[in-house]
Structure formats: structure tokens, C-alpha cells
Amino acid sequence: MSGARYIPIISLDTETTGLEPAIHAPWEIAWTTAIHDTAERTVTLMRRREFTLNLPSDVRTDPVGLEIGRFAERWSPGLDGWQMVEWLRVDVDELRDESFLSADEAPAAVHFVGAVPQFDHRMLERWLGWSHRLWHYHLIDVETLCAGRFGMTPPFDTVELTQLVLPGWDDSEKHTAAGDVRWNLAMYAAAYDAEVVDP
Ligand SMILES: [Mg+2]
Numbered sequence: 001m002s003g004a005r006y007i008p009i010i011s012l013d014t015e016t017t018g019l020e021p022a023i024h025a026p027w028e029i030a031w032t033t034a035i036h037d038t039a040e041r042t043v044t045l046m047r048r049r050e051f052t053l054n055l056p057s058d059v060r061t062d063p064v065g066l067e068i069g070r071f072a073e074r075w076s077p078g079l080d081g082w083q084m085v086e087w088l089r090v091d092v093d094e095l096r097d098e099s100f101l102s103a104d105e106a107p108a109a110v111h112f113v114g115a116v117p118q119f120d121h122r123m124l125e126r127w128l129g130w131s132h133r134l135w136h137y138h139l140i141d142v143e144t145l146c147a148g149r150f151g152m153t154p155p156f157d158t159v160e161l162t163q164l165v166l167p168g169w170d171d172s173e174k175h176t177a178a179g180d181v182r183w184n185l186a187m188y189a190a191a192y193d194a195e196v197v198d199p
Helices: 063-068 081-102 117-128 142-150 158-165 177-191
Strands: 006-016 026-037 042-052 111-114 195-197
Touching: 006 081, 006 117, 006 177, 026 081, 026 117, 026 177, 042 081, 042 177, 081 117, 111 117, 111 177, 142 158, 142 177, 158 177, 177 195
Parallel strands: 006 111, 042 195
Antiparallel strands: 006 026, 026 042
């Protein structure tokens, strides 16, 4: 094994009004920060957040996209994007500080863990001005990670992959931002034979 012992990670997911970040925007976001201790094989959870977001005035909506996330049932006015970004900044800073305290050597950069994470990352950049330099440029896709680890070839079927990696996983919270964050972390931990620890 190479690399740092303590890896700060943030698992983040958005529910959006469609699939094109240029015109569609996030309406729900959740994240959990965690430290992956590669020696102890633990992923210890830190901050957990979940917000609905107010929609920008120039946003477009894709009815199919809204249906998938059950927008009509689940959305209510929440934070403006800039308010949410303040929380995200605070939590990423705290995560970085925590890994700095844990590490004997130079601390590892914060890594963004998600399912097709470039999608969520582009949404943050486009609508919220989030900068890529605030976390490592290697975005970690749990599906690719687990497909390689558990021997599934592309194209990946998410349901099959979940059954393979997390047998018996309850996916009733799929397509909610917080539910997808929990799944991301469980997949990430499985890929490294680690246990998710919720202190
Ligand atoms: Mg999602």
C-alpha cells in the first residue's frame, strides 16, 4: 500500500432539476465528511449535512429529472447557494484540520467521493462558484472503484453492482441526497475492506 494513512474524504450528492449543469441546478444537497484510516481500516464519520436549496431564477427544469428525485413531494424552500457554500467551506476546513492533527507526515488532500462525481462537482462549479482546487483533482467514483475491485465490467448496472458489493442494501432512500451519500460511503468503505464508524 502507498500513500497517506489518514485520508480526509467528503461524500457529497445533489438532486437536480435535470442532467445538464449548464441549464439545470441542484435543489437538494447532502454531504458527510469522514477520515479514512487505511491502517485501522475504518471510515470514521464527522459532519453530516442535508439542505434543500432555493432555485436560481434562470434555472430550467426537466420533468423526468424532477420525477426521479421526487421534487414535488420533497422540495421546500431552503438555503440560497451562497449560504450552503459557507457550510461546505466550514466543513471542508474542519476536515482538513482534523486530518492535519492525525497525520505524522504532510496531510493528504481532501478527496471528493461520489457516484459519477464529476456531475455533482460541475453543478457546484456552475451554480455555486465552488473551485476545484478546494479538493483533490482526482474525484473518486465509487462505482468505478467497486467495479474494479469486485470484477464487474462496463457498462455498470448500479442495482447489480450494489447487490454484489453490499448484499441486502436497503435502497429505499435512493435518489435522496442523504441516502445516496450513505450509499457512496458504504461502497467506498467496501472497496477498501473498511468499516464505516459512526461515533
Ligand atoms: Mg442522488
